[in-house]
Amino acid sequence: MEHQGIRIEFVGQIELYYDRGNHHEFTSLVKELARPGELSQSTSYPFEFLNVEKPYESYTGANVRLRYFLRVTVTKRLTDSVKEMDILVHTLSSYPEVNSSIKMEVGIEDCLHIEFEYNKSKYHLKDVIVGKIYFLLVRIKIKHMELAIIKRETTGSGPNTFNENETIAKYEIMDGAPVRGESIPIRLFLSGYELTPSMRDVNKKFSVRYYLNLVLVDEEERRYFKQQEITLWRKHEKTKSKPTLQAQKLGD
Template identity: 35%
Template sequence: MLERERLVEKDREPGLFGRLLRKVDGCDVKFIFDGKMDESMVTVDDPYERTSERMHLFASTEPVRGRVMLTPKGNYRHNGVLIELVGVISTFGESVQKLDFMRQDKRFEPDALRNPTPLEFHFSAPKEYESYRGINARVSYFLRVTIQRPVKNVTEMEEVWVSRVDEQMSDTQPDASRHRSYFRETVFGPQSTSMDVGVDNVLHIEFKYDKKIFHLGERVLGKVTFKVADMDIRYGEIGVVRKEYIGPGKTTDLMQSETLQKFEIMDGTPIVGEVVPIRLYLRSIPNLTPTYSSVHNCFRVLYFLNLVLITGEGKRYFKQQEITLYRRRGQDAPARSKAGLS
């Protein structure tokens, strides 16, 4: 089983230059969100920068509201203040591409401040995509405040994390985890899927699992049946692979593959007719997200079950089958579990 890497947590405080700029400018800026406490913030991993960061969590249908607190260190004049909620898609291929796909703002007139002053905001624009941090793609939502000054404008930003529940899938897809037999029985019904894997005439196996659509807290049940086994097999693995495709959905799209979790299901050469059971709990996989078939025609994220057989000579034979993942009601926070598989 893969061990989850511990990433360095990013400092939320401004850097040295930012602190110096605030000191010279003479006004402190702080974001305060209504109904959000520091204790309920979520920790998000960033595989591109290899850091983690804590953010306030918002549902896709939840308004982003609160206030920006301006605390002057004396008489502070500005030529207007702009507060924005911005959604940005970033891709990191041959070059860095950024696209603003949503924006909502509120403007405040010029003023002279002498005391701490709250500037309230309420942004209810729909958030079409949920936040995502991958190897070569990212969806981000920022609160940005720009204070217009005579010499140089002052800008402060704070990122928030947005999760999006698939209401249609939640209503139409059965939740196997609610069944009493969830932890005991493997039932192969009409939704079951199977695939055959063969290597010449020395290996033939059938890989069967209970269905192809899963929510993020569900489990995958399956079995591997060996029909022909004349090959020296050292061990076998099952895993979950995420593939990021950068581009509008063409064969020329840049693809990045990442194995999120894998574990050994067998050891040694099996006999003909042997059945190896599979039970994989998705909630134990860190950084798991729903399937994104298309994010603004910029990128997509697909998931696959990956069956790998390793021979005594070290050769690897594998077969992949795509599965669809979705976020069900009650699964708002990003997955960062450290639990194991069984």
């Protein structure tokens, strides 16, 4: 096979689904593997990209995709041969220095007064949300209460801003009418859900935020809710040394 050269690229790219014609590259490195010539047999080319900057986590959402990939191009006279292979990138973080608790109130004048608190505002993806809800005044008939994790993906800017909300999890806290002075504990394990770290204004193209949404429903199906943003991050895991396999020649 005759060719006009072979090259390999390492690419970091953001693709907005509503703007499919434009791919926004934030990382692009190229190495030439072979000069123009002819391939007459199976050939391999070693390559290496050193100290590649990978500032963002790989992400696939409702309206946007951030991907890293290797692309090999064999340049030919008529149609180039192109092959791509995706690479998954995770961004790891250490424990945040400031991680204050969340305390808020939900109230309807002379009808309902609730205080609720969560032990912290930043959680790693395998963490547990621990909290408590206090009923200070209850004069409406509450049927049940639930806690939901809402993921909000924001793409674009200005008039071309798109918000996509997705309910990741629903956790029933209470079934039945509470009384004044009652408190209900919350314990929600995050490890069972498909979550990503929070992302803020990635390359000025998109953001991913998470919210805890507390919902109360009364007997007339009226809904009362309070929403609070939380931050999710991917924790450094302690790597265990992998066992090595040694080959040993056995006699007859």
